[in-house]
Amino acid sequence: MAIWGFFECADDPEAARALFSAVETWALKKGMTFLRGPLSPSMNYETGLLIEGFDYPPAVGMTYNPPYYLKLIESSGYTKEKDLLAFFDRRRVPAAGLDGTSC
Numbered sequence: 001m002a003i004w005g006f007f008e009c010a011d012d013p014e015a016a017r018a019l020f021s022a023v024e025t026w027a028l029k030k031g032m033t034f035l036r037g038p039l040s041p042s043m044n045y046e047t048g049l050l051i052e053g054f055d056y057p058p059a060v061g062m063t064y065n066p067p068y069y070l071k072l073i074e075s076s077g078y079t080k081e082k083d084l085l086a087f088f089d090r091r092r093v094p095a096a097g098l099d100g101t102s103c
Contacts, residue, residue, distance in 0.1 A: 002030070003039045004036075005045070007069065013072060016073070016075070020076040046061065
């Protein structure tokens with residue numbers, strides 16, 4: 001298994017496909033038969049892909065990416081394996097609230 005992560009790409013399906021093609025070629029040359037990602041080499045980095053919740057600001061330790069990444073990754077032939085969930089605890093919102101209004 002080869003792991004891909006730290007994906008950065010403009011909203012350009014051709015560029016995304018070229019990136020995935022390069023990692024696929026590398027993995028095959030190393031004798032690996034499939035890819036999994038987005039993962040990171042350490043638990044100190046984010047894992048997964050944000051597919052909804054873009055109306056909330058980024059959170060420390062949670063993945064954040066442009067909304068179009070899902071389209072790029074799926075158009076390159078990849079599918080979701082499982083959901084990774086994050087929760088927002090409104091009890092810990094500062095007095096001013098996220099949108100600047102009082103709670």
